[in-house]
Amino acid sequence: MKFFGEENFITEIVWQRTFATKNDSKYFSTEHEYILLYAKSISGLTINLLERGEKQNIRYQNPDNDERGPWTSTDLLRMEHRDNSVYTIVSPNGKEWTPQSGTSWRHPEKEMLELIANNEVTFGSDGNAKPRRKRFLSEVKQGIIPQTIWKHDEVSHTQEAKQSLNKLFDGVPVFSTPKPIKLIKKMLQISTAKESNDFIVDFFAGSAATAEAVMEQNKEDGGNRKYILVQLPELCDPESEAFKVDYKTIADISKERIVRAIKKIEKEIKGNKNLLNENENKNP
Numbered sequence: 019m020k021f022f023g024e025e026n027f028i029t030e031i032v033w034q035r036t037f038a039t040k041n042d043s044k045y046f047s048t049e050h051e052y053i054l055l056y057a058k059s060i061s062g063l064t065i066n067l068l069e070r071g072e073k074q075n076i077r078y079q080n081p082d083n084d085e086r087g088p089w090t091s092t093d094l095l096r097m098e099h100r101d102n103s104v105y106t107i108v109s110p111n112g113k114e115w116t117p118q119s120g121t122s123w124r125h126p127e128k129e130m131l132e133l134i135a136n137n138e139v140t141f142g143s144d145g146n147a148k149p150r151r152k153r154f155l156s157e158v159k160q161g162i163i164p165q166t167i168w169k170h171d172e173v174s175h176t177q178e179a180k181q182s183l184n185k186l187f188d189g190v191p192v193f194s195t196p197k198p199i200k201l202i203k204k205m206l207q208i209s210t211a212k213e214s215n216d217f218i219v220d221f222f223a224g225s226a227a228t229a230e231a232v233m234e235q236n237k238e239d240g241g242n243r244k245y246i247l248v249q250l251p252e253l254c255d256p257e258s259e260a261f262k263v264d265y266k267t268i269a270d271i272s273k274e275r276i277v278r279a280i281k282k283i284e285k286e287i288k289g290n291k292n293l294l295n296e297n298e299n300k301n302p
């Protein structure tokens with residue numbers, strides 16, 4: 019069995035790495051990069067669903083206080099004629115709805131009447147709107163399948179990655195091409211499970227963003243992922259800010275990033291615990 023290689027190719031992801039338009043570009047201002055996804059072995063591969071966020075759930079509301087919780091609505095008409103699914107539905111306030119020629123309801127009449135009786139069909143706030151099927155949030159897949167376009171408002175951009183790295187290094191711009199933590203975290207979310215003891219290997223560590231992302235992800239979901247990072251002792255440019263503050267090689271930067279990220283995350287965990295204790299003392 020072959021590992022990685024083209025037979026284990028999964029997909030190509032487009033990451034919108036910047037929001038700024040480069041007006042001095044010759045023809046187009048490139049704002050994306052590609053992430054090529056290969057499995058070690060595609061047989062038996064699982065890609066995790068992503069957690070549903072506010073963005074996905076915002077469409078679900080509960081205007082009629084349905085005890086089954088928030089819902090959204092979907093079309094009950096089909097763009098195709100079916101003999102057994104053309105009939106008239108009378109809305110609660112008396113309006114009659116009949117499919118136009120070439121269309122039909124998605125359910126035969128008996129099924130539709132059951133749905134209506136079960137309050138699974140909405141006729142809008144005035145009880146006269148075109149009937150639509152209620153779809154409850156509690157019934158949808160508890161996760162979303164990853165998509166291939168990753169926008170910066172979700173996984174961040176290079177500018178933010180540089181800024182947060184600078185902040186970690188007390189304002190010194192030590193590395194010019196770090197990846198955002200959010201971007202790497204999304205990769206971890208789809209490919210590793212918190213229950214696993216997975217190792218994440220990054221052979222081109224650079225500023226060691228991968229290490230920080232793994233630790234952040236573990237902090238968030240209590241996971242136990244581990245990382246192995248490799249970085250050549252490539253010399254920093256003697257004119258660079260990094261060199262001036264004594265990081266002679268890229269590997270020096272990688273190692274220091276890990277130390278600083280650990281301290282930052284430990285501080286955050288301690289802060290969260292203190293907050294929890296304070297709240298418990300306030301509301302015993």
Ligand SMILES: C[S@@+](CC[C@H](N)C(=O)[O-])C[C@H]1O[C@@H](n2cnc3c(N)ncnc32)[C@H](O)[C@@H]1O
Nearest residue numbers: 195196197221222223224225226227250252268
């Ligand atoms: C663009 S950086 C990686 C950035 C990193 N993902 C981050 O977020 O900071 C690529 C790194 O790979 C290293 N590198 C380049 N060619 C390499 C090779 N053939 N073997 C090992 N490392 C290499 C370089 O030293 C450089 O630090």
